[in-house]
Amino acid sequence: MKQIFVDLHCDTLLTMQQESCPLDKAPGHIDLRKLTEGGALLQCFANFIPSHDCAERYGIRENAWDFFLRQAALFERMTGMYPDRLATARSRADIEKNRAAGKVSAMLTVEDGACVEGRLERLQTMYDLGVRLITLTWNYENCFGFPNSPDPALHQKGLKDFGLEALAEMSRLGVVVDVSHLSEGGFWDVVRENKKPFVASHSCARALCDHSRNLTDAQLRALGDAGGVCGVNFYSRFLRENADHTTNEDILRHMAYIADRAGIEAAALGSDFDGIDCTLEMENYGGLAHLAEQIADRFGYDNAEKICHGNALRVFADVIG
Numbered sequence: 206m207k208q209i210f211v212d213l214h215c216d217t218l219l220t221m222q223q224e225s226c227p228l229d230k231a232p233g234h235i236d237l238r239k240l241t242e243g244g245a246l247l248q249c250f251a252n253f254i255p256s257h258d259c260a261e262r263y264g265i266r267e268n269a270w271d272f273f274l275r276q277a278a279l280f281e282r283m284t285g286m287y288p289d290r291l292a293t294a295r296s297r298a299d300i301e302k303n304r305a306a307g308k309v310s311a312m313l314t315v316e317d318g319a320c321v322e323g324r325l326e327r328l329q330t331m332y333d334l335g336v337r338l339i340t341l342t343w344n345y346e347n348c349f350g351f352p353n354s355p356d357p358a359l360h361q362k363g364l365k366d367f368g369l370e371a372l373a374e375m376s377r378l379g380v381v382v383d384v385s386h387l388s389e390g391g392f393w394d395v396v397r398e399n400k401k402p403f404v405a406s407h408s409c410a411r412a413l414c415d416h417s418r419n420l421t422d423a424q425l426r427a428l429g430d431a432g433g434v435c436g437v438n439f440y441s442r443f444l445r446e447n448a449d450h451t452t453n454e455d456i457l458r459h460m461a462y463i464a465d466r467a468g469i470e471a472a473a474l475g476s477d478f479d480g481i482d483c484t485l486e487m488e489n490y491g492g493l494a495h496l497a498e499q500i501a502d503r504f505g506y507d508n509a510e511k512i513c514h515g516n517a518l519r520v521f522a523d524v525i526g
Contacts, residue, residue: 216480429467436475
């Protein structure tokens, strides 16, 4: 049976903005055809907020909030352009309705809560615009807290007071907390303070690749105990040290390790498509079907269903309803 996929993270919106192209003409890992023919059930589209040198590199001059609104409008236009093939999902019921209609579900997420700028009411606005997952930080300090760091002291910095307030508000609204990019200190604050399952949408196992973006064994166990998932990132440098090419075996190795430490229910997909610059054995979204066959060979078909879509859907059902 052909597998269907939930991918917790891609940067295709930014690609579309930079290239001034619609989804069916997108030049990267993901486009409309690859999603519809490749078995996509739900694709999470990150509204990534470039800042500092990254904003300069992309030629982005407006403030973080205005850029968020511009990207949210792009997402809305995107989902309205292909009414027979793509539809917005804001709940588990939307995903099932879209699936029954033969449509791919698209969910708006945010990468880097910098756009909130310490204003709690903006979380409500983001929710109203369809945001159902927020990656609290990216590579820089923001109003929520601090990013991961190779410096052990900086890596232990926790969430700010506003970040703790924001966790409670996200829980009230029904927005998934995402700890990818977050400092380890911030991660443990989420474990202590967050009352619902949370995710690391695009991260890997630190024991297999010693990068501060990756999760330690203790973090993986805590994530699994909280009912959360870790979407394995396809970026070569998070899978193998100093690697410039990602093999499917690299991905499978991290899946197996995550399943061993956190439980099979904690393994998921978080490709980071269109946000990574390495070469890939699978090449693009269209290669997920072959990866799914290898996942089934390694873990069995029932567990492959969990990894490819079931585990992520469970978290969304628990948090966003």
